[in-house]
Amino acid sequence: MNTDSNPVQFTAPTLPAWHDGGDLTALVTPLQDVAGSLLLSAALPAGVSRARLAGRYFLARCVEPSPWARAHDWTLYRRRPLFVAGWRPATAEAAQVERWLLTSAARGDAGVHWLAARPEGAAVNLIGPLGNGFVLPPRARHLAIVSEPARVAALLPLLHEMLDRGGRTVILLQGSGAIPPALRDLLPFAAEVQQVAADDGWQERLQDALGWADVAATALPASALPEVLQAVRTVRLRVERDFVQALVDVQLVCGYGACHACLTPLGNGRWTRACVHGPVFDLADLGR
Ligand code: FES
Numbered sequence: 001m002n003t004d005s006n007p008v009q010f011t012a013p014t015l016p017a018w019h020d021g022g023d024l025t026a027l028v029t030p031l032q033d034v035a036g037s038l039l040l041s042a043a044l045p046a047g048v049s050r051a052r053l054a055g056r057y058f059l060a061r062c063v064e065p066s067p068w069a070r071a072h073d074w075t076l077y078r079r080r081p082l083f084v085a086g087w088r089p090a091t092a093e094a095a096q097v098e099r100w101l102l103t104s105a106a107r108g109d110a111g112v113h114w115l116a117a118r119p120e121g122a123a124v125n126l127i128g129p130l131g132n133g134f135v136l137p138p139r140a141r142h143l144a145i146v147s148e149p150a151r152v153a154a155l156l157p158l159l160h161e162m163l164d165r166g167g168r169t170v171i172l173l174q175g176s177g178a179i180p181p182a183l184r185d186l187l188p189f190a191a192e193v194q195q196v197a198a199d200d201g202w203q204e205r206l207q208d209a210l211g212w213a214d215v216a217a218t219a220l221p222a223s224a225l226p227e228v229l230q231a232v233r234t235v236r237l238r239v240e241r242d243f244v245q246a247l248v249d250v251q252l253v254c255g256y257g258a259c260h261a262c263l264t265p266l267g268n269g270r271w272t273r274a275c276v277h278g279p280v281f282d283l284a285d286l287g288r
Contacts (some may be wrong), residue, residue: 016045016097023127024048025065028102029120035149035175035183036107038116040082042100042124049129050087054158054217055247055280057081058102058128059255062111065125080104080111081252083154084129103153130255131279134158134217134245141167144213146206146228148174149183149195151219154247156186158217163190172209174198174224206231215243218283222249229287244283250274 017025024045031039059079063069086101104112118124136143136158143162145155152173162169169191173179176197187193196205210216210231218228225246232239253261255275262274267287272278 016043018045018047023125025123026100026126027121028115028118028124029122030116030118032182033107033116034103034153034186035180036105037150037153038104038107038112039085039153039186040102040115042102042126043097043121044100044126046096046098048098048100052133052135053084053087053129054155054161055083055133055219055245056129056131057083057252057255057279058126059130059252060111060115061125062114065123076111076114078111078253079127079255080106080109080115081255082115082126083247084133085153085156086160087157101153101156105150105154107150127255131252131275132277134247134280136161136165137215137242140215141165142212142214143167143169144209144216145169145171145191145218146174146209146216147171147219148221149180151247152183153186154219155217159188159191163188168192170194170209170212172196172205174202174220176200203227203231207235210235210244215245217245217247219247220249225286229283232283239284239287241282241284245280246283246286248274248279248281248286250279252279 016027027043029041031041060082061079062076063073082102082104085103088099106112145159147155159169171191171193173195175195179193179195196202229239232244248264250262250264252275253259257273257276263271264274264278265271266285
């Protein structure tokens with residue numbers, strides 16, 4: 001079969017698989033939209049790293065994983081980041097397959113739109129997980145999650161980790177109106193969830209949450225970070241290390257530090273590449 005000249009004859013793999021280059025084939029099923037974010041259920045081959053999952057990401061190739069498409073289809077040549085929202089171990093029935101939940105807040109993006117249109121169990125080429133994720137300090141018991149509805153799913157692994165150790169969590173979402181039911185269903189019942197509009201007491205609620213917490217995690221648009229810095233300074237006088245970690249809002253393109261699309265300014269005046277040194281940073285490194 002000459003796959004270079006006949007894309008129709010390619011047969012997609014029926015099981016997730018690793019490839020020689022370290023990339024992998026996942027079988028994905030788009031789930032419902034949750035508050036403007038895409039959720040994908042993904043079957044991955046066993047053996048994917050599971051360290052510090054919250055804030056880590058895969059890069060998805062958004063073309064059919066056929067030899068012909070890989071060689072000729074440059075419609076969506078840039079891979080798109082998908083953040084880890086959950087993981088379940090392989091079962092006795094499917095010992096080589098792990099179930100992952102992946103998410104993207106970039107619902108209007110053409111690549112994410114392509115992923116959302118995949119049929120159930122479609123093969124998608126991934127690399128990852130990449131980057132550094134959130135870390136819970138060993139003694140922390142009060143976790144404040146500060147985010148917005150479309151981004152909060154990327155923090156779910158951290159939230160579950162805190163609940164698993166017997167701690168408490170508060171989720172503060174920036175948004176107006178009622179919390180969408182699909183998002184309510186996604187968030188653990190044990191977590192206290194508040195949604196506050198930016199112009200309706202957001203800064204006060206943010207300070208309340210940070211005053212209660214012994215560790216905090218944010219996933220917000222880049223424009224919202226100065227408000228978090230201001231709230232931390234108000235509550236704690238200075239931005240202490242190991243108190244707030246932030247998932248920065250940057251383009252993740254190559255994932256290996258080669259393209260500089262993800263350059264992120266640091267508080268000391270330098271720049272760093274978020275794809276390899278983040279995308280999760282200690283807030284003390286981002287602002288003074
Ligand atoms: S995404 Fe290319 S250098 Fe970071």
